Amino acid sequence: MTFLLAAIFILAWENLSNDVFDAETGIDINKHHSLVALTRNKSLIFALSNLFLVLGIAGILAIALQQRDPTVFILILVCCGLGYAYQGPPFRLGYRGLGEILCFFSFGPLGVGAAYYSQTQSWSFSSQLIGVIIGITTSLVLFCSHFHQVEDDIAAGKRSPIVRLGTDGGARLIPWLCGITFAVLGFGIFAGLFPVWTGLMFLSIPSARRLINHVNRFHHQPQKVSNAKFYAIGFHFWSGVLLTLGFWLGTRLP
Numbered sequence: 001m002t003f004l005l006a007a008i009f010i011l012a013w014e015n016l017s018n019d020v021f022d023a024e025t026g027i028d029i030n031k032h033h034s035l036v037a038l039t040r041n042k043s044l045i046f047a048l049s050n051l052f053l054v055l056g057i058a059g060i061l062a063i064a065l066q067q068r069d070p071t072v073f074i075l076i077l078v079c080c081g082l083g084y085a086y087q088g089p090p091f092r093l094g095y096r097g098l099g100e101i102l103c104f105f106s107f108g109p110l111g112v113g114a115a116y117y118s119q120t121q122s123w124s125f126s127s128q129l130i131g132v133i134i135g136i137t138t139s140l141v142l143f144c145s146h147f148h149q150v151e152d153d154i155a156a157g158k159r160s161p162i163v164r165l166g167t168d169g170g171a172r173l174i175p176w177l178c179g180i181t182f183a184v185l186g187f188g189i190f191a192g193l194f195p196v197w198t199g200l201m202f203l204s205i206p207s208a209r210r211l212i213n214h215v216n217r218f219h220h221q222p223q224k225v226s227n228a229k230f231y232a233i234g235f236h237f238w239s240g241v242l243l244t245l246g247f248w249l250g251t252r253l254p
Helices: 002-025 035-039 042-067 071-087 099-107 109-120 125-144 147-155 161-190 196-218 228-250
Strands: none
Touching (some): 035 042, 042 071, 071 109, 099 109, 125 196, 161 228, 196 228
16 A cells, blocks of 8 residues: 555656656647646746655665665666656656657566565565566556647647657557467466466457557547547556456466
8 A cells, every 4th residue: 555655646746747847848728628838837836746756765765674675766766766757857858759768667577576566575576577567557647648739749849759660650550469468368377477367458449449540530630530549548447447356366266
């Protein structure tokens, strides 16, 4: 519970601070649900984001002190560093099209590895495979958020993957990314690293198909593709819940 709450606080910091940094570059001029745009108080949002960061780091530090081992603390500091480098000055690596890569590692192998270590104080190859799955589905949410704002990204000098690939190229990449998650799942089950029950995640294929079909159909229509990230969130949610349920059932059923 300590790690879960700390992770939520750190994620709140990441999202709030990103709103602040994006407001500084003007790229969020058409993002009406930005908290900075809604409150018109950038200083307040920045203060709240830093408060959440302090609370999150305090929770991770408490775990490290309890374990008498700095490993989980160091891993989370690295994740936070990647999160800051994504949008924070002077790095702003997201503007160079590297946001999805940073997201993959911080929410995937590094973040999941830290979560596993916080509970067991050990390493696990299977947890790293889970990290690959979670990293890809999380990065998909970010990836799909760019389709409708190509013009805004170009105007702000942001070379997002969709700016680089074009909306058609980005749409063609999504089936491959979804397919990799299921390929990793199949490998984990076949290799005996995942319990057979994790095969429940295959039930999220319809959610993946809805995402793929929606983006393929509307990738060139900003107004209609603007909700693609919500389709990606649906796939992220259902695949994650079913994968987790499979691991839980694997500890209780043959």
